[in-house]
Amino acid sequence: MSLLNLVLALPLIGFLLVLFLPKNNINAIRLFTLVLTLGIFVLSLGLTGPFFASGNGNWFVTDVPWIQSPEIRYHVAIDGLSLWLVILSTLMTPICVLVSWNYIKDRVKEFYAFLLLLEFGLIGVFVALDLFLFYVFWEVCLVPMYFLIGVWGHERRIYAAVKFFLYTMAGSVLMLVAIIFLYNKGGTFDYVNLVELIQRGRLTFTHTEQLWLFLAFFFAFAIKVPLFPLHTWLPDAHVEAPTAGSIMLAAVMLKMGTYGIVRFCLPMFPNAARECAPYIVVLAIIGIIYGALVALVQPNMKKLVAYSSVSHLGFVVLGIFSFNQNGLDGAVYQMLNHGISTGALFMLVGYLYERTHSLEIKDYGGVANISPGLATVFLITTLASIGLPTLNNFIGEFLVLQGSAQVNIWWTAFAATGVILSAGYMLWMYQRSFLGETNEHLKGHMHDINARELAAALPLLILMVWMGVYTKTFLPFVSQANARILEQSRSGVELRVVNQNPGGNVAAVREIPNAR
């Protein structure tokens, strides 16, 4: 059993074990989940081994038949693109356990069971290389999150949970149609085989077919990202979810969408992707600005952070559809950054909520006077989120903006306003809630960050700095994987030599994409 299979199976085994733990022994349940998820995290760090030893590639491959007819295989592997996303999932789960330690008082057993099931689904999504298997994990993620929101959420949790489920379901059934169509045409669900068939021209689609297939996949992913105007489920789900649910949603689940676009949409349907790119980029830029503007006027902290996610994810989509190394690297890096900084923001907002049971900014003020530790952690996270140089988001946003500028300077110009706005809404929120006069309501409720809470926040703070100053740990594998994906996504594009020297050396080759 390879390490990857172990990392994938342990959360599922843990889920079953937790179900059989005695219901009343809350401590045992919490402790068991914490130890297990930490163990999974440590194991998952081992996945980096072959990358550091021998560079990017498909490592830890398991490819065995699952169902004979139609041929569905259990094909999992990990490459530079999925490596950090898997580790992000395994890191966020123990953090969520710590965050929920005292917050979840009812139905504790079920809560941690669902959290483990969610981890199983998320890891599965990032490592599945069989389209069918990918779809299975994709849907498996849906169920635990639905329960996390619906059972442990706030007042409007039912509305939010159902909306979340239906939105995702509607998108994913279209993806299922596309997956079946691909199978009927290509004779396999295997992603690696399919991409190879497409690369070699042995599997070709008409223009319309490719466009529809691309859109079917893209629609499912865009809902998850979420891309404007499909984002409306997100504020509801984020606001109503319990803290751990918000963290998992923001930090990892949204990445399922962007990961899917990079992994499947670009290499399999390169021409359609390029054809649609201008429209998608416009939507992404609208999302960046719209999300930021709406965040600016939110009176509710969680909603503010939720809308900031719409804005941040717009950058990711913009980077992906720039179709160049910088843009794509920035997009993937930004996925990780957003996971860490927004995950941390939701965690900290959750800490505040635990103390005062309010998410309204107006109920706060002067928190820094009473809880300096919490204020410091919040400030670092805020600064990371707005993209201060030396912190992680700066790198991702910079690469994205650079990549998009290589294509069209106007994209960059518009998108960059999002960076400015983000400084506006985040700092303004910080100012209103942490600085100034201490709000009367807070007295007696507010206490400083405690050791458990700090333990949950500290890894994220370290990563914010680490990823901001020493990208070399993370970026090379991502770049290599991206380079391969860009290579694959170029196959259908016509290349033309534009300037040939008398000597015959090709001086410049410019892509002539279909629609740019």
Place this chain on the structure above:
Amino acid sequence: MPANFMPSSAELLRFLPEMILIVMGTLLMVLEPLTKDKQHLGVIALVSLIGAAWASVMAYSNPGAAFQSMLVIDGFATFFRVLVIGVGVLTLFCSFAYLKRENAEDGEYYPLILFSVVGQCIMVTANELIILFIGLEISSIASYILAGYLRDDKRNNESALKYFLLGSFATAFLLYGISWIYGVTGTTNLAEIRRVLANKDIAPSLGLIGTSAALMFVGFAFKVSAAPFQVWAPDVYQGAPAPVSAFLSAGPKAAAFAIFLRVYMTAFESVADTWAPVVAVSALATMIIGNFAALLQNNIKRMLAYSSIAHAGYVMVALTAHSNIGTAAAMFYLASYAFMNVGAFAVVTHFARKGEKYVSIDDMAGLGWRQPVTAALLTVFLLSLIGVPLTGGFFGKFYIFKAALDANLVWLTILGLLNSAVAAYYYLRIIVVMYFKEPGESTADLQPLSAGVQAVLWSSAAAILVLGVYPSLVLDFAGQSAALAK
């Protein structure tokens, strides 16, 4: 000459399951006045069903025709025989506690179930329209009585009367269709009809075949509750005793689909291009009506009735594809559907309590925290009905829509799958009520699960998960049997 009429022992063996059920059913009728504890009769019925299932499996070791090709025992027939007998077994397990609760432990219940099952067995083995009709009638008449089994109950009476009147009307159409086809082809044997229709020289005009196929379609569509002949289903399922609703929505429906598939895929296969569009429209209408009407229901039995209409629509999509893959997909779907639906109705049987007092969805508030196991198993059934991966329901849908795409039915596939997203809403409502609402009064005096219902729930859930994780077990058999004896 008379020697020719004596069937060979091999032929008798092929007919053994039906013989067991008929003999035992009649015996139970005779024993009824003589037994004090009627539950013993139920146990005998159970044993005879299990015996019949065993006989069906044995019969398949020597497949072939029986009684001058009036019956045919192929993989397809065996699959459905075992399925309908299995549904009968599950229904009996659901019924024990129910009948006791309603003070209705009369012995007739058990032979009626056996007769209905034997009718379905005959239907699925029929290779000839008259036998098919006889099987259908045996099954239907027993079902009519079962639907009104609690004869002092108003809703039972309404259910039975509606079912009987509309059902007879529909079977009349079927019979009329059979007489037409006999008139134009001179035979009622499916293989013969197929031969005549395929031969251009002797085939009657398309108008005549179309009319007879359409008349038969009315009968079949009624039995499977496909649009526009679905109106009876909600009233009947709502009014009938809960275990009977479970039975009706799974067994007779599977058998009706079996004959639907067999007739249209053998006799009428050569004119498939003519009927496929009609079935496609009906499939689409069935899915849309079922799903959208289910959205509005508050009574859980009625909601499950509309959901069962919607599921009939999915199977009709497989029929529209009219290919072997489609047939196999329909077989697989009907099997997993039987488990999930009987399971869901079993929970209703348990939850409704005396006089079926609690059948509103809101009554289930907080069930997830009062009876976690019941709620968790119902959740498995509901997720399977939604079509979430790792459940049989998902693979069923997957194979059906795969077959549809194979047959280039792109729009039907897209609309069908979007329909299943709509369906998620009303199934989720039950989960919402069970887990996201605080327990109310209606769950306060809930008794623990009876052993019978427990057996049904656990075995159905296990079957659904097995079908969801390792579908090859059933699908391979379905795939081999999908090429019907022609």
